[in-house]
Amino acid sequence: xxxxxxxxxxxxxxxxxxxxxxxxxxxxxxxxxxxxxxxxxxxxxxxxxxxxxxxxxxxxxxxxxxxxxxxxxxxxxxxxxxxxxxxxxxxxxxxxxxxxxxxxxxxxxxxxxxxxxxxxxxxxxxxxxxxxxxxxxxxxxxxxxxxxxxxxxxxxxxxxxxxxxxxxxxxxxxxxxxxxxxxxxxxxxxxxxxxxxxxxxxxxxxxxxxxxxxxxxxxxxxxxxxxxxxxxxxxxxxxxxxxxxxxxxxxxxxxxxxxxxxxxxxxxxxxxxxxxxxxxxxxxxxxxxxxxxxxxxxxxxxxxxxxxxxxxxxxxxxxxxxxxxxxxxxxxxxxxxxxxxxxxxxxxxxxxxxxxxxxxxxxxxxxxxxxxxxxxxxxxxxxxxxxxxxxxxxxxxxxxxxxxxxxxxxxxxxxxxxxxxxxxxxxxxxxxxxxxxxxxxxxxxxxxxxxxxxx
Numbered sequence: 001x002x003x004x005x006x007x008x009x010x011x012x013x014x015x016x017x018x019x020x021x022x023x024x025x026x027x028x029x030x031x032x033x034x035x036x037x038x039x040x041x042x043x044x045x046x047x048x049x050x051x052x053x054x055x056x057x058x059x060x061x062x063x064x065x066x067x068x069x070x071x072x073x074x075x076x077x078x079x080x081x082x083x084x085x086x087x088x089x090x091x092x093x094x095x096x097x098x099x100x101x102x103x104x105x106x107x108x109x110x111x112x113x114x115x116x117x118x119x120x121x122x123x124x125x126x127x128x129x130x131x132x133x134x135x136x137x138x139x140x141x142x143x144x145x146x147x148x149x150x151x152x153x154x155x156x157x158x159x160x161x162x163x164x165x166x167x168x169x170x171x172x173x174x175x176x177x178x179x180x181x182x183x184x185x186x187x188x189x190x191x192x193x194x195x196x197x198x199x200x201x202x203x204x205x206x207x208x209x210x211x212x213x214x215x216x217x218x219x220x221x222x223x224x225x226x227x228x229x230x231x232x233x234x235x236x237x238x239x240x241x242x243x244x245x246x247x248x249x250x251x252x253x254x255x256x257x258x259x260x261x262x263x264x265x266x267x268x269x270x271x272x273x274x275x276x277x278x279x280x281x282x283x284x285x286x287x288x289x290x291x292x293x294x295x296x297x298x299x300x301x302x303x304x305x306x307x308x309x310x311x312x313x314x315x316x317x318x319x320x321x322x323x324x325x326x327x328x329x330x331x332x333x334x335x336x337x338x339x340x341x342x343x344x345x346x347x348x349x350x351x352x353x354x355x356x357x358x359x360x361x362x363x364x365x366x367x368x369x370x371x372x373x374x375x376x377x378x379x380x381x382x383x384x385x386x387x388x389x390x391x392x393x394x395x396x397x398x399x400x401x402x403x404x405x406x407x408x409x410x411x412x413x414x415x416x417x418x419x420x421x422x423x424x425x426x427x428x429x430x431x432x433x434x435x436x437x438x439x440x441x442x443x444x445x446x447x448x449x450x451x452x453x454x455x
Contacts, residue, residue: 009147009173012046013100019050021096028080030055031126033109035079037061037070038088040157042178045166047083047091048157052104055126059109060158063181064417069119073111077121077304103132104167109304110160112255112353119358121304122255135298138279140168142261143223143249145198147173152196154187154205155351160255161227165200174198184208191218202228202351203235204382210238218242225249228351229383230339250274252337254326255353256301256313259283259293260337270336283337284323291330291337294323347376347384352419354386356441359422362415366407368393373431374422375441388422389431389444401427 028034034051036058038044048058059077061070074082083091105127111119127135143165151169153176155162166176179190188209191199201209203226209218221243226236227250239248250262252274260283262275277283282294292315300322302310314324329340347354356374363372371391376384392404405425412421433439 008175009170012049012170012176014097015042015046015092016050016053017097017100018094019047019091020054020056020098020100022091022094023051023054023056023081024098025094025096026081028056030105031057033057033059033077033079035059035061035074035077035082036088036158037063038083038085039063039181040153040162040178041088041180042176043088043092044157045153045163045170045176045178047088048108048163049104049167049170050091050098050100052106052108053100053102054098055101055105057106057109057123057126059111059121060160060163062111062158062417063156064419066415066417068415069417073119073121076119077109077111101129101132103129103136103171105129105132107135107301108160108163110158110255112355118361120306120309122301123304124299124301127298131298134296136168136171139164140172142279143168143198143225145169145172145174149174149198149222150177150194150196151175151198152177152187152191152194153179154182154199154201154209155228156181159228159352161200161253165198165225169198184212188212188218195220197222199223200225200227202226203231204229204350206239207232207235207381210235210242216242221247223247223249225251227251227253229348232380232383251278252339254328256326257293257295257299257324259291266336270333270338273333273336273338275337276335277337282321282323283332284317285330285332286325289329289331289340290325291328292323292325294321297322347374347386349376349379349382349384349386349419351383354420359386359388359412359416359420363388363390363408363412363422365415366390366404366411368404368407371431373439373441373444375444377424377445379423382423385423386420387424387426387445389426389428391428391430 051058059079107124109121109123111121145168149169151166153162153166157163170176177190177194177196179187219242224243224247245264252260258278260275261278266275280296284292314322317323331338359374360372369390370393374388377387379385390408404427408425431439
């Protein structure tokens with residue numbers, strides 16, 4: 001692996017040009033897709049950006065996924081090549097350097113967990129030079145990133161936000177610190193050694209970093225952005241105590257696109273909100289409270305090979321603008337957006353999206369399970385913990401509870417990535433439903449807590 005820091009953009013350009021040369025030598029051309037399944041590293045970052053700056057689209061694979069989960073994504077995305085850690089390292093050292101665009105000509109393709117039981121690829125295609133400049137320059141300007149900045153990677157680079165921030169700092173001529181897969185002690189050591197000015201983190205990462213730094217060694221950041229899950233008040237307060245109110249920002253977005261940014265001034269003006277619409281965006285609510293966001297052409301997306309769900313995600317406004325939704329609910333007050341709860345089919349655990357339908361599809365395969373519902377429960381460590389309630393095929397058999405729970409847990413361990421596995425499994429004679437017969441996951445936790453049957 002390379003050293004932990006890219007000192008200047010010139011070194012990044014060299015590694016990215018060699019990575020692009022390796023890809024071209026491997027037969028890839030603009031518009032082709034390449035899958036990357038490797039730990040976070042500078043090599044990973046340079047391969048992803050070298051591909052994008054050559055008009056190739058990297059498909060980022062979550063390294064915690066199990067074999068079957070990865071195979072589904074690969075069969076769906078149909079990449080021209082699959083790169084593991086060995087290929088990623090080799091690419092950055094290739095003998096041939098390819099010419100690169102000034103800007104990445106698109107966004108990486110990432111897979112969301114599936115609302116219908118299978119993950120969906122979020123695909124933005126290949127952009128023109130003008131569109132690419134618009135997309136990336138907007139992000140750099142939003143965060144005030146300059147060549148004087150150093151960014152520290154905290155979350156994994158297979159997630160869109162950590163890679164996006166790293167790319168912006170390198171494109172602006174700054175430096176990037178990549179400690180690798182998150183380990184609180186190792187990441188803190190890199191932070192203290194290299195004194196980054198910019199960072200992005202999910203709240204769970206901040207909480208763990210603060211826990212291993214009881215002596216307040218880490219207190220200097222120009223910009224610390226957080227997103228991915230609601231930030232517990234005590235974590236936000238600790239960040240502001242360490243770095244100052246002006247350094248701590250929040251934003252609200254998804255794999256599909258970005259909605260808002262919440263500056264320190266916004267936080268004071270509208271406590272509890274996630275801020276206001278980002279530049280070149282406009283927020284609206286439909287009659288059911290779903291949040292819709294206009295997006296410029298450079299930020300458009302489709303769901304890969306899924307025109308039906310793409311059509312549901314987009315609509316045209318009365319004044320001719322395209323706007324999208326991911327199904328989240330909210331309120332707009334004086335331009336500030338308040339989330340009323342993310343959609344009923346989404347759990348955010350440790351800053352990572354988990355879709356109940358995907359987990360339910362797997363758990364229904366367990367012998368003896370008649371029905372299953374997966375839902376989130378508030379948790380101090382994870383934000384939300386994944387829970388499951390199962391209905392046994394023979395509900396009168398009370399003695400089988402432990403056996404069934406063990407079977408469900410064993411199948412989850414064999415079939416689901418760790419972050420998707422239920423942290424608690426309940427057995428019930430039935431699953432509570434609404435008057436229309438629908439499962440309301442948002443109320444399952446309270447409804448099940450008062451039921452007198454098995455726990």
